[in-house]
Amino acid sequence: MRFGGESKRPPALDQIEFPSYARQMATRFPHSARLSNAPAALSAVEYVNGAPIREDAQRLRQVGTGFRETFMTAPSPGIVATTMLNQHYDSHEAYMMALAAALANEYRAIHEAGHVLQIDSPDLAMERHRFFGHLDERAFLKQLELHVAAINTGIAGIPRDRVRLHVCWGNNDGPHIYDIAMTTILPELYRANVGALSIEFANPRHQHEYEALRAHPLPSHMLLVPGVLDTTTNFVEHPQVVARRLREAVAVVGDRERVIAGTDCGFGTFAGREYVAEEVVWLKLAAAAEGARIASDALWGRAA
Numbered sequence: 001m002r003f004g005g006e007s008k009r010p011p012a013l014d015q016i017e018f019p020s021y022a023r024q025m026a027t028r029f030p031h032s033a034r035l036s037n038a039p040a041a042l043s044a045v046e047y048v049n050g051a052p053i054r055e056d057a058q059r060l061r062q063v064g065t066g067f068r069e070t071f072m073t074a075p076s077p078g079i080v081a082t083t084m085l086n087q088h089y090d091s092h093e094a095y096m097m098a099l100a101a102a103l104a105n106e107y108r109a110i111h112e113a114g115h116v117l118q119i120d121s122p123d124l125a126m127e128r129h130r131f132f133g134h135l136d137e138r139a140f141l142k143q144l145e146l147h148v149a150a151i152n153t154g155i156a157g158i159p160r161d162r163v164r165l166h167v168c169w170g171n172n173d174g175p176h177i178y179d180i181a182m183t184t185i186l187p188e189l190y191r192a193n194v195g196a197l198s199i200e201f202a203n204p205r206h207q208h209e210y211e212a213l214r215a216h217p218l219p220s221h222m223l224l225v226p227g228v229l230d231t232t233t234n235f236v237e238h239p240q241v242v243a244r245r246l247r248e249a250v251a252v253v254g255d256r257e258r259v260i261a262g263t264d265c266g267f268g269t270f271a272g273r274e275y276v277a278e279e280v281v282w283l284k285l286a287a288a289a290e291g292a293r294i295a296s297d298a299l300w301g302r303a304a
Contacts, residue, residue, distance in 0.1 A: 003039035007085035011036065012170065013129040013178040021174060029273045040087045045098040047105040057113035071116035071164065073266075074106050077154060078123035078147035082131040093146055100154040107155050117163045118198065119155070122265075123147055125185060126170040129178035137184065144188045152193045164196035164225060165189065169206070171265035173232040173275060176205040183212035190219050198225035200264040201245060203232065213252040224253050227264030228291065229284050232275045236283045242291020247298065256299045261292045 015022040057072060064070040077099035086095040110117045123131070124147055132140045155163050167189060169179040182199070189197060197218070200206045206227075218224055226249045228242045242261065249259045267281045268274055276284070296302070 002041075002043040003084060004042050005040050005087070006037040007040045007083065009036045009038070009083065009085065010130060010133060012126075012174070013133050014175045018175060025172070025174075031272045035083070035270060035273075038084045040085045041089070041095065043088055045095070045102045047102040050105055050109055053106050053109045054113070057110055057115060060115060061113055069116060070114075071118045072110045072113075073118045073120050073166070074103065074110060076119050076121035076123060076147070077103055077150040078121060078127070082123050082127050092143075096146060096150045097153060100150040104154045104156070107158060111158045111162055117155070117158060118166055119151055119163065119192075119194070120166045120266075121147070121151065122166075122168045122170060124167045124189060125180060125182075126168060128180040130170075133178075137180070140180070141184070141188060144185060145191070148188055148191045152191075155193060159195075160193050160221065161195035163194040164198055164223070165192050165194040166198040166225075166265075168200050168227075168265045171231055171269045171275075176203075179205055181212070182206065182209040183215050186212055186216040190216070190222070195221060196223035196225055196260070198262050199227065201226040201249070202228055202230045202237070202264045204230075206264075210248055210252045218253050218258070223258045223260060224249055225260045225262035228261050229263045229288050231263050231265045231267050231269075234276055234280045236280060237287050237291070239287050239290035239294055242288050243294035243298070246292060246295035250295075250299060261288050261295075263288070 011022065015025075053074075060070055060072055077096050080099050080103070081092065081096050086092060089095040089098065107117055107119075124144060127143075128140050132143055135143070151165070167185075169176060189199075199209075201209060213224070226245065228245045229237055246259060246261055250256045253259055263284075267276055
């Protein structure tokens, strides 16, 4: 396959409405990765070299020997399709399914190396106000159905308890006033053939979203990995805040065994655009660990 030229990725709706915010972002991160003008797909998709992913997976095995379990991330077909735009296929659907077939090689490599596979799929929420910003909600949900189907195609053959799905509304500290409500998308997310759902709950725009899980209960085969750390701010969450968030998650899921502390997103999502200083990242992760200990002691009735 060949990627080249430039994609013309549409700006997010809040970037359009608030140009001063867009200018501020450009000033803060003048050397960021090509987020809006990444190379485009100019020919048929083909997975040509699996060596790099196998090397990465093996490297993680070597450094992760002291942990009970490791997970490794890979992009969803949808986030590739909405970032590296289609200039070859007759339709978005055809491009999506070609990407799913190609990425399946990467997904299998991670699984075969013994890691839990995490599909990073911000497209399932974020692209509502970006790539699909011109659509109404019903039309977006049809696209969401396609994007989940592409994920299921890519992970076919991998046991669902070895796959988790990460969904977010965009890892940035923007207004986020156009974020689609969690309650609207949860039924479609539950169609993914995965064993865990990792989703934002820590940032100010989505801290209230646990109520969505009351309206649409988590399927019995799924774990919830709620974000308990905001990955866009240098504020370090207090461990008691983390513990409170985890107890709230357990309350709506109804099972203390099915909640695992997570982060809202990654701390290094884009090259050249790190919101949180490296030293602070480690402090935040330590707070998450301590908060999880506090919550576990309370939930299992252990003495403090």
